[in-house]
Structures are given as C-alpha cells and as structure tokens.
Amino acid sequence: MAVPVTHDDGEPHVPRDPELERLELELLLEAIHRRYGFDFREYAPASLKRRLWRRIRAEGLDSVSGLQEAVLHEPVVMERLLLDLSINVTSMFRDPTFYTAFRAQVVPLLKTWPFLRVWNAGCSTGEETYSLAILLREEELYDRSRIYATDINEAVLEQARAGVFPLEKMQEYTQNYLRAGGTSAFSEYYVAAYDGAQFQRSLVDNVVFAQHNLVSDRSFNEFHAIVCRNVLIYFDRSLQDRVHELFYESLAMFGVLVLGHKESIRFTRFADRYEELDASERIYRKVA
C-alpha cells in the first residue's frame, strides 16, 4: 500500500534527559545506516529530531530506542520514516523568478551544446521535473535533452513517474507558470483524469526517474546542468561540501549548477570553481 507523503515538520519535543537522547539518536542513525544504507547522520539535528519524534508518536512508541527496534525489525516502519525524513514539499514552477532567470541566462548557454544532459537532483514528486521539461520544450531544447530526475525516496519517484498532480493546485501552478515566462496555455499540458491533473506523457519521454542518494551514491554521468533546489538546506556543512564535490565532478566544464534560494555555493570549498550567473537566483557556472 502506498504510504502518504507527509509535509508536516512535527511538533517540538522536549527531552527528559538530553544526553541520553543524543546517544539514542546516534545509535538510531547508525543502525539505519548499517541496516538500510541511508545516511542521515549529518542531517541538521533540529529538524531531524522533530521528524523522528513525529514518527515515534505516529507508531505509538515512546522513545528513540523504541523506534530503533521497530525500524530494525520492520522494514515497513523504515519506509514510513523515510517519507518523514525526506521532506518532499515542492510545486510546479516554484519560485517563478528562478525560471525567468533560467530562460534568460541559462538557455542561451545550453543552446551551444548539441545534446544536453540535465540532472534534477532531489526531484521529489516530480513537479520540478515537469516544469523543467515544459521550459525546455518551449525553448526548443527538449528534443535534444535527457533529464535525469533522482531522489533518495522511491515512493515520491513513483508519484513523479505517474505525473498526476492535484487538480486544485492547477490555478496556483498556472499563475506560477505565467510568472515564470511560460509561452503557451498551461492547461494544454494536462487533462483532468484519475482525480487529478494528468500531465502529457510526452513531457517525460526524455526523462529518466531513478533512485539516487546524494550522500552515499556516486556520480553516474556528466551533465550540462544540475538543478538541485531545496535539498542541501537540510544537510550540515560537511555533508553539503561532499555533495558539492559530487556536483563539481559531475558537471561538464562551463556546465551550470542551480541551487535553491536559501542555498549557496559561497561558503563551500568549491566557491572559486564557479562564476555567479545570477546571485539571487543561485545560478552558477563551472569555470575551473
């Protein structure tokens, strides 16, 4: 049975014995890593703790150790926890100004390559991937592009592959699309079906959806653009550095890296390998 994706950050939890709880947390994260290979050991602790406690309560448990036992013995609990930890909030043409900047500053660069590989890392339920596909199609780049859309979480990838998004969101997404510089009628891209808006299958003809863990998996291709928005914000500094190393290694020279509005290359050790194409939209180009 599909487990619903949750967007709730959970209630704050005040530990009775903070030292003991820190130890329990360390052991839980170590256990998850060793049993399932998911590495949350360097995720920002405050948000992580809220989400863990949300799952502890939802499972009817009362301690972090209780959750550890459940996770180790019941993979289905791990599946539910994964959804809680992987913060899947997303939308189509999220931050429309980013898309207008992408059209103005990145598209002309992409047009200089005969074939394009774009990595949409941390694509969640796919709204961002479909937005990129629409943009590339309108800019007449889609036919020579392949988009690799990856996420740690197989459940959100299933939704992304289906390409059915809530109908009630279409008004908001239409507004975003228009503000993002869309050049057609947004309603041309979907039909009402399956209690939702089913997006054109042709938008994903050139998309490969695949599970990939930014923390522990390696580079799998060379890309002309990497779009990874609102993912690194949940990682601590050293983990961000590791992922930036992966991005740097995976980008072609003069390839473009895009981060979310609250993320930056600036304080990482790769800062001087990129030039800023658009500082406020966090668009960078690899130059060294």
Ligand SMILES: C[S@@+](CC[C@H](N)C(=O)[O-])C[C@H]1O[C@@H](n2cnc3c(N)ncnc32)[C@H](O)[C@@H]1O
């Ligand atoms: C907040 S969503 C961002 C979605 C989209 N990029 C956007 O900006 O709308 C963060 C996504 O990152 C994914 N994620 C978290 N940790 C990850 C990891 N280690 N490797 C790959 N994806 C990860 C989550 O599963 C989630 O779908």
